[in-house]
Amino acid sequence: MIEIKKLNKTYHLKTGDVSAVRDVNLTIHDGEIYGIIGYSGAGKSSLVRCLNLLEMPDSGILHINDNPEIVIENGRTRLSERDLGRMRRGMGMIFQHFNLLDRSTVFDNIAYPLRYSGMSRKDIEARVMELLELVDLTDKRDVYPSQLSGGQKQRVAIARALANKPSVLLSDEATSALDPEATESILTLLRSLNQTLGLTIVLITHEMAVIKAICQKVAVMENGYVVEEGNVYDIFANPKEEITRRFVNSASPLSRVHKMLEEDNPLTRIKPGEMLVRLTFDRDCVGESVISEVSRSCGINLNIVLANVDIIDGAPLGGMVTVLSGTPENLEKALRHFERAQIKVRRLA
Ligand SMILES: Nc1ncnc2c1ncn2[C@@H]1O[C@H](COP(=O)(O)OP(=O)(O)OP(=O)(O)O)[C@@H](O)[C@H]1O
Ligand SMILES: [Mg+2]
Structure with a gap:
């Protein structure tokens, strides 16, 4: 810890x-x-x-x-x-610009932190090979950093950072x-x-x-x-x-809606009796069946503008930007229904 x-x-x-x-x-x-x-x-x-x-x-x-x-x-x-x-x-450390030794091979870069550890040459060789395997670079042991892609350089840096376990x-x-x-x-x-x-x-x-x-x-x-x-x-x-x-x-594709609003995109342009909202469904809410249910029981229409479901740390997090239309009373009823279903509603327009 x-x-x-x-x-x-x-x-x-x-x-x-x-x-x-x-x-x-x-x-x-x-x-x-x-x-x-x-x-x-x-x-x-x-x-x-x-x-x-x-x-x-x-x-x-x-x-x-x-x-x-x-x-x-x-x-x-x-x-x-x-x-x-x-x-x-x-604690090993890796950086944005890899910080590799340009004049040393991949093998020597990874072996560097082991040099003064008192390990024998044979043990160092074995450890470096083990690390190369861990980062999937065994075929690059004798090349120089300049001959590697950015991703491969970072793999070398990771192997070097892990050398001392x-x-x-x-x-x-x-x-x-x-x-x-x-x-x-x-x-x-x-x-x-x-x-x-x-x-x-x-x-x-x-x-x-x-x-x-x-x-x-x-x-x-x-x-x-x-x-x-x-x-x-x-x-x-x-x-x-x-x-x-x-x-x-x-990090959300739904945030495109702000640009669409700025540009007065026809998809987000609302008429009287309409409301543009962003709905968020987290893992505790009842699910997206609520959408059709709300539409039916509250007598409103939902036009989906953007929708997305992410899996974060193994659990779903969904979102939707939608135009709701109906009478003011029905819209109010729908918003209350969302709230009861633990769907977060943010009004955008
Ligand atoms: N060695 C230093 N000497 C003087 N000021 C420093 C030094 N290192 C960082 N700073 C200052 O400390 C503040 C925090 O810098 P730091 O590098 O920790 O930010 P950062 O969040 O890592 O930024 P970046 O995303 O650009 O890497 C900045 O105002 C920076 O100018
Ligand atoms: Mg920084």
Whole structure:
């Protein structure tokens, strides 16, 4: 388990101070894929760099797995170099730009962190081959990074990060430089490493689609603070903060409706007696049969403009943008019916 308590980090620049991490408290359980999302400058990289003490926080408490609790005050900790090294080896890290050694082969890149571990050459060779197999790159052992695609480079970086058998992998925008197909394959690899090795993954991204694809938990950062946190499903079904809503919308095909409204698209143009609404069906609601039922029993018409069902963390989350038409009383009746069926309704026009 990783516990972060009251963590703070301020950079002191000539132009003034930048508080990059402010009073952050997080608990990440073993085996979780925990996402941290935020816009550029929110403090995501600072937070993970503080987590493995690549960057020394100003203050806070870090408790990582079975290591002794690290108390940091005034930018200092009493942890010995030995304990610090042990703690760092327990956490591998991967980056947006891979950070590979261009003049070394794939084999040597992966072997690099093992060089000073006291392992014999034979054991290193065996471990590297095992890692190459894990990331499906056995045929690339003797090539150089420049001869690899972006996705393959990230696989090498993942293998290198796992060389010392860490229990935690920190991933800082690891898919941001990749095309959608390579992103998909790296996310699939991360999910499978999480499942087969029980690896805990802390995954930083600015893309809600990445969170949706593989995370169970998510924290939203803004201005150094964690402003919202919880299960990915709950955050998608019920975002509370404005910034979270923006992220959730960015990953939803239904958010196209706002553009359609702006452009006065005929599909979203409503006439008197009509109402444009967005309906959200989460796993607790009665289901989409409600739609036909409402139409029948309340005497209204529903014209579907956009519809979508996502599977998030194994559970369905559906949404629909629809034009309702009928008498004011019947529309009112329909809205009450939706509410009773626990369907969330937001009026758009
Ligand atoms: N080494 C540093 N020295 C000074 N200021 C820094 C340093 N690293 C980050 N900052 C500042 O701290 C704030 C948070 O930066 P950070 O890199 O943690 O954000 P981020 O959320 O990772 O952004 P991005 O999505 O662009 O990677 C920013 O205002 C940034 O300019
Ligand atoms: Mg960053």
